[in-house]
Amino acid sequence: MQPAVSHGDRPRLPIQAILRQTQDLPVLPGAIMRVIQLTGNSDATSRAIADAIGMDQAVTAKVLRLANSSFYGLPRKVTSLQEAVILLGFRTVRLIAMVAGTFTWMTRPLKGYDLPPRQLMRHSMGLALGAQMIARIGQFDPEEAFVAGLLADIGKIAIDNCIDGKISLMMQLGIKGGMTFEDVERTVLGHTHSEIGAHMAENWNLPQEIVEGIRWHHNPLGSGNSWLAHAIHLADVLAMVTGYGLGGDGLQYQLCEESLEICRVSAEDFDGLVEQFVGAVLHGEALLEGMG
């Protein structure tokens, strides 16, 4: 795969300056950070996880709503966090907490990217569920893949203001030059949403594997062959092809052949992958039902 950029590589603003321009920059709630730390600890108790989530009332309410969605099909309504952890398990509650903690800003419209309300959340759920599906096929960690996939496009939230009103011109630039959308972003802004998203994840002290998965999901060879970047990359391809949460960023998307090998999937079975992906995201929509 070619290096991601060769078109007019000219950073205009440092990433920090771009982030400063973004009003209401997303913040990962402290409760979610604590949950991520605890679920990586095999000694953590269900009580400790429940206490960590319980520190944030808004997140708590969303976690309970998600746990009671038909996606999980629990036999009875869960009314306490501790019960949710016992019935669904640590790792599942971690995923639910991530969705709950990101829901508010993931459902905002991104005018710059031509994404109506909830479309970034849909696309991000597509990346999360797609990466989880690919990880299962490749026998990697599906929960890790879900979390990294969910956050892969957070950089779009920060860039959105910067490209507001420019998307049509950016698309024309990409079409004329045969450029990927990342190339266009770098030409116009000097940075890509992947780089900015990785910077945000670093600021949140997320595990380095997740940071690198976000940074390299469009160009996974740059990750030094992290399976996570390859899994998110393939999930992104599937989400793009099916238009799942698709905004203005279609254009040329370069599929890294090595991702297929590393994740043990066959390009010849592309239709089968697309069918599986659609099944996963349609099932996943049940998770967000009733979330307003």
Place this chain on the structure above:
Amino acid sequence: MDVRQWNLSFGSQSGGGLSSHQFSVGLAEIRVVNGPTLLECQGIGSCIAVIAYDAHACVSGVAHIILPKRLPSSSSDRPGTFMDTAVEYLLNELVKAGAVAERLKWAYAGGSDFVHLASGASLPALELGRRNSEAAKSELSRLGAEVVGNDTGGTTGRDVSFCTADGDVKVRTVHEGEKTICNLQ
């Protein structure tokens, strides 16, 4: 009344709720409506939206189709997933709702191909948009459908809508804005 006026979100950022006559047709979904309506498929990538309308009976329908044909390994029970099951299913549902097959006018849109191997090598399996477009043409021809318009190919996503009030099938892309590709009245 212009039903298209009820549209609250197509081509805008409002994302407001859909009116009772307006339907957003999702992946693998088939929707048939008897009466005035606005049907839309947002974010069509390599998929295809197939639209049909019997203006006399005021019965219309849309299928948001994902793949050209059912695979031997397919487990999906949604007929809207595959071109070789979706179009015939849509036709049957339209007739059940009061449409007359011979009066139906058809259109289809979508089938972008924006995924390419980074090496530049060609791999037909990845050209899902092209394969879907060909399958739509072939399946509609097999069913003797009167196709009055289509808009396929390219490297960007499309929003596709159909409104009974004017019979227009409209396609919107980010770089070209909205255009009417045909009229089904």
